[in-house]
Amino acid sequence: MTGSSGGAGAATAARDGRGHAGRRPPGPGRAETPRVLAALARDPLAAGLGLYRRYGDLVRVPLLRGDRALFVLSHPDHAEHVFVTRHADYPKSVTYRPLREFLGDGLVTSEGALWERQRRLIQPLFSHRRVAAFHPVMVRNVRRMLDDWDRRAPGDVVDVSEAMSLLTLNIVGEALFGADLRGPGARVSPSVTAMQDFAVTAMRNPLLLRAPRLGLRTTPGYRKWAAAVRAVDEVVATVIAARRAGGTRDSAGPDLLDALLDARHEDGTALGDRQLRDEIVTFLMAGHETSATALVWALYLLATHPAARQRLEEEVDTVLAGRDPGPEDLDGLVWTKAVLCEALRLYPPFWTLERDALRDDEIDGVRVPAGSTVAVPPYLVHRHPDFWENPEGFDPGRFLPGRGAGRHRHAFIPFGGGRRGCVGNAFAMTETVVVIAMLAQGRRLDVPSGGVPAVQPTVTLRPRGGLHMVLRRR
Template sequence: MSAGTTTVRTVTGTRTANGPGPAEAARLLPAIGRDPLNAALGLYRRYGDLVRVPLLPRHTLFLMCHPAHAEHVLVSRQDNYRKAATYRPLRVFLGDGLVTSEGELWERQRRLIQPLFSHRTVSGFLPGMTAQVRGTLDGWDRLPDGSLVHVSETMSLLTLNIVGEALFGADLRGVGERVSSAVTGMQDFAVTAMRNPLLLPAPRLGLRTTPGYRTWRGTVEAIDTVVERLSAERRAHRGPARERPDLLDALLAARYEDGSAIDDAQLRDEIVTFLMAGHETSATVLTWTCYLLGAHPAARRRLEQEVDEVLGGREPELADMDRLVWTKAVISEAMRLYPPFWTLERDAMEDDEIDGVPVPAGSTIAVPPYLVHRHPAAWDNPEGFDPSRFLPGAGQGRPKHAFIPFGGGRRGCVGNVFALLETVSAVAMLAQRFRLDLVPGGVPRVQPTVTLRPRGGLRMVLRRR
């Protein structure tokens, strides 16, 4: 099969997908457990866009890397593909929040939460976002020129503060490190359970039976303590309706069809989901953006020139967003090369067919944005950093689902507008005041956990402009 000629058909299956046989697939399992991204890359390079991997006698994994596959699974036939069993470990931490729930519960949650993330509502969060970025940069301003700064840690605390203030009206600076550590613990546990066939069917057993029990149990308790404080404080101080209700207001005021309010358990799950997932993805985007700008000085100079011309030294306002075209292109290219969620996985509910290949019910489908974003059918020089491909007018004829950093279909990220406003304003304000240079040997290796992090974090050299 040619990597550049895949199409999706919905007729009777006519061929068998390429892929390893049962014996080779069994030998691959340890490699998938150690480094799933590298294993996926190897399968793609050897077998092409659509790879069949027989994991168990009655369970098959399909790796699908073409934009047309992404469209089929995430959009055209999305009703047939539900969140895969591999997401179960996340429910140990997130419960039945918007990311992990399914069916009628998810439908109710989405209807409740979607209005808060409209363009009009999100635009009101911008002043709070810029105030948080200013505070972070003021902290850097107290450091000597040439200091080594922990970029990934700083971006995690910054985006956590933004989410805390915008969505929950809370100052999380005092507990930021605890929550950030909890996110790392959540990913550690989830990845361990995902890669262990004994834990995946019942991941909660992992909290009682694995060597990491105390650490992971403590992670759940730490984040629950923060969430309980947030909800208790809001309930205790509820008064007249606020001019700009936040997510916590919406959740507390929500009523289901029978008139009942959201219960404490569901309230907890929604807060945890947005607190943890809502800041981690943006922090990852900002971290990789800083790295790529440090590695490509010409792109950084163009960014600085645009920011100076558009903002003239002031902080960004909503009207500036459409004028910061290169800034937005840089962020989009960072998400293309390093998508926050490197893979999206679904389980087939009924028999289907993709690209002439029968997909039996119960199969797991992995659609990795990391590979879709590098497909040669959609991208020239797919491994290169080139923000110009996202400038207005560029990319005509590119498949719509060649770029899926926020997923696609109804299960696409509800907070994408929030995330873009947050990251564009942060990158623009940082470029006004500082440059971040790579340290010698500072090219990070990727760490494919739930999100795509730089292994060991990212440290860079801070210099004033």
């Protein structure tokens, strides 16, 4: 990324919503809109970088009718404006509609008073104390996976994408819902993949904006998507029924399912079955998919940067001395955490965050008409050269203690920002550090010759076709 439309004046404008009235909006003309939108649909990462290089931090793509537009924002000040300063004016975009059809009104997709109630209910379950209580669940599930890997012959090829997806799904299932998903996970994980593929395809269907249900049913792949939804719903129904039947579980305290079953509306009524379903599906999907994706890219980056991997192995050997990690060990695994943060910077699982403008606004001196869509891609923000030296390079040292002093707090937003930031970020960081540290104790995963993965920006940022790696002993 090169160039910038920002500067001190732009920063002030983005923060206070004023700016230089009448500044010409940077971006393509209306005649170019079909070509630009087609490029964004075909390869949004390359197209987004191209728009930045040509126009700068703020790009306006006019839509074909009216004064509404698509705005692509790449500066941390813009992220702060949308997610913090004016968050009430920027609800989730209509582009999330296909995802909402799968997740329903769970915490990720809900708005307004419903979201407020959900957040108040769920937030305490992700305090640092509660996350520490989930630690044994994480270790137990990683140990189970590694024991299975140890029965393989050295040099076997592992589908790391599938393995990390099943692992994080099992951790979320046990920690948050007291459920053993080792069997059902074989249905849930591929269903999430099918959901993501369909959601991206459906987002390109113009019927979705005017007739969502008809748009979904006319999108190629609808039947496969509907079958995936049924598969997940059946697993969720089984989890709820088992808890209501009084099934036993090993837990350090009430979990998310307990909180949901005990929750009451203002009139004293319990959550309905549909709301229960929506919350559980949301956390099964978001709670495992983002962590799995982060782990896959971290393992790939370690395999392709031997010096960083060796430093991580030396740190793990020194801090853990062959033990399973405990909560007290996490503060000592500073390089391990830095590697994961750098993986999240280069490959943020939620690579774009989109909002719709409820009313007219102004960002960086440019008018944002009500009804416009505003995209703030972490993939671009994380590569802004004013905040990241050699932005395309892999350098975990950026995240060592003291190295980030003075960095804009919205220059790194893998978990979103503001009040809608991910409620489970501490859970995710603890989980991924535990996985990487335990795996590094006696094993290595290498990339086969010619195994460089292509990046596939679906709902999350996945390696296209998964990532197959060679398992070796250290």
